[in-house]
Amino acid sequence: MRNNLLLILPDKKEQDLLLKRFISNYNLYIAGNWAEVLHLAETISIQLIICSVEVPGVNGWELCSQLKSALHLSHIPVILLTADDSFRSRIKNLESGADAFVNRPYPVSYLEALVSNLLANRAKITAHVACxxxxxxxxxxxxxxxxxxxxxxxxxxxxxxxxxxxxxxxxxxxxxxxxxxxxxxxxxxxxxxxxxxxxxxxxxxxxxxxxxxxxxxxxxxxxxxxxxxxxxxxxxxxxxxxxxxxxxxxxxxxxxxxxxxxxxxxxxx
CATH class of the missing domain: 1.10.10.60 (Homeodomain-like)
Known part of the structure; x- marks a missing residue:
């Protein structure tokens, strides 16, 4: 069964690139703000979220923090994408509860491997809990x-x-x-x-x-x-x-x- 990935990327060029690379292996959904994220996450079963830190309104750090604070959504792995590699940014990435963060520019192949790894770890946890x-x-x-x-x-x-x-x-x-x-x-x-x-x-x-x-x-x-x-x-x-x-x-x-x-x-x- 194909995993459902949610993309929160205000940059249309980056969004189109990831859509093109991930569409063959995953079911992809797009959200532009917290309300849309919440609606999608509560309507379908989302297995992983890729989110830009530079989201208008509620930024990626705040959005990730809200996801991790929501009992019914906290299990969803979140990857944050950011162009800021400062220590302040790294600290905020960690404080948000993100499962991983990637600095721009990045090879899409690296992001693909990261997604695959996080989903594999998620599957191992699920198998453990099932037993x-x-x-x-x-x-x-x-x-x-x-x-x-x-x-x-x-x-x-x-x-x-x-x-x-x-x-x-x-x-x-x-x-x-x-x-x-x-x-x-x-x-x-x-x-x-x-x-x-x-x-x-x-x-x-x-x-x-x-x-x-x-x-x-x-x-x-x-x-x-x-x-x-x-x-x-x-x-x-x-x-x-x-x-x-x-x-x-x-x-x-x-x-x-x-x-x-x-x-x-x-x-x-």
């Missing part, structure tokens, strides 16, 4: 995403027992519109919000089954399933074993536990 949704992301520029994911985890985990936990409720808890929330989750985790909720329910259920403190029907109720049968069906689909079978697999046989206790005693503890 381990709530583990920290060990990479640069991921602090905002870790914060988002932690908040999301807390809301799901605290409501995992609630059968009514769904996308509209979770979006409200995250102070986001349903559409923006869906796009953000899909981009960051490569999962739909419903799939993510279900993944947390089953992960929590597996933890409770291993503890052996609760019956299967109690675990089903504690993780928000309407019935034990629906819980069992969903559990088998993911783990390829019944909840009861999973518990047996994860619990040590009594003779192993006794052997461990005996060994512990023989060692003088």
């Amino acid at each position: 381990y949704p709530f583990k920290p992301i060990i990479t640069a520029h991921a602090a905002g995403e870790d914060s988002f994911i932690k908040r999301l985890h807390d809301h799901i985990y605290n409501n995992v027992h609630n059968c009514s936990l769904n996308v509209p409720l979770l979006a409200r808890l995250m102070n986001m519109s349903r559409a923006a929330f869906y796009r953000k989750i899909k981009t960051v985790t490569d999962l739909t919000p419903n799939d993510l909720i279900n993944k947390v329910r089953l992960s929590r259920a597996a933890e409770l089954l291993q503890s052996a403190e609760y019956k299967v029907n109690e675990v089903a109720r504690m993780t928000g399933f309407h019935s034990q049968s629906s819980f069992a069906k969903t559990f088998i689909k993911t783990f390829k074993v019944t909840p009861t079978g999973y518990r047996r697999m994860k619990m040590k046989p009594k003779w192993q536990k006794k052997a461990a206790v005996s060994l512990f005693a023989e060692n003088g503890h």
